[in-house]
Amino acid sequence: AQSVTQPDIHITVSEGASLELRCNYSYGATPYLFWYVQSPGQGLQLLLKYFSGDTLVQGIKGFEAEFKRSQSSFNLRKPSVHWSDAAEYFCAALNTGGFKTIFGAGTRLFVKA
Amino acid sequence: DAGVTQSPTHLIKTRGQQVTLRCSPKSGHDTVSWYQQALGQGPQFIFQYYEEEERQRGNFPDRFSGHQFPNYSSELNVNALLLGDSALYLCASSLKILRSYEQYFGPGTRLTVT
Numbered sequence: 633a634q635s636v637t638q639p640d641i642h643i644t645v646s647e648g649a650s651l652e653l654r655c656n657y658s659y660g661a662t663p664y665l666f667w668y669v670q671s672p673g674q675g676l677q678l679l680l681k682y683f684s685g686d687t688l689v690q691g692i693k694g695f696e697a698e699f700k701r702s703q704s705s706f707n708l709r710k711p712s713v714h715w716s717d718a719a720e721y722f723c724a725a726l727n728t729g730g731f732k733t734i735f736g737a738g739t740r741l742f743v744k745a
Numbered sequence: 746d747a748g749v750t751q752s753p754t755h756l757i758k759t760r761g762q763q764v765t766l767r768c769s770p771k772s773g774h775d776t777v778s779w780y781q782q783a784l785g786q787g788p789q790f791i792f793q794y795y796e797e798e799e800r801q802r803g804n805f806p807d808r809f810s811g812h813q814f815p816n817y818s819s820e821l822n823v824n825a826l827l828l829g830d831s832a833l834y835l836c837a838s839s840l841k842i843l844r845s846y847e848q849y850f851g852p853g854t855r856l857t858v859t
Binding site: 636638664673675676677681683722731732733734736 | 787793800803837847
């Protein structure tokens with residue numbers, strides 16, 4: 633069955649430190665991949681997406697993600713975290729038919745001063 | 746440019762009742778998808794509407810139904826509410842012809858079933 637796994641329920645990093653959030657997917661063929669961020673009481677905002685081509689994709693707010701086919705992973709990174717990055721982050725995959733997006737359970741990011 | 750809007754913001758219903766949630770897509774978008782997000786979980790795909798038809802459905806019972814209107818707005822209806830239907834319901838819109846699959850999400854409707 634198709635699935636998206638985010639192994640870390642929550643992560644705490646110090647402001648200014650680097651960040652990596654993990655995501656693994658299980659699909660028959662490589663799906664389209666996304667990272668979304670959700671702040672409390674708000675909807676989801678798209679950070680970045682991967683469809684094909686360059687395996688390192690740049691997104692908004694200084695985030696980037698690297699697609700690794702051999703590991704079925706699409707990890708999100710940021711070199712220096714800001715307090716405003718504290719939020720819930722969701723990895724998602726969309727089959728190439730383009731209808732059904734499957735989300736991971738999310739990783740809650742806490743940023744300490 | 747108005748983004749995706751949803752109404753109402755919050756809703757409290759009793760078990761067995763019926764509820765209707767509404768969504769207006771981002772201007773120019775023609776596709777609407779609905780998701781259920783239970784507390785502490787990721788969004789779960791309910792169904793997608795395009796050209797006023799349900800195109801695909803997630804693993805949800807027939808109590809969940811929807812509709813898309815000619816202006817692309819959409820409604821989600823849930824009948825015979827259960828306590829387990831308490832969740833944040835998210836609407837997302839996109840433009841099918843672009844095949845960009847970028848979805849824009851609304852702020853959601855928080856449904857509480859008592």
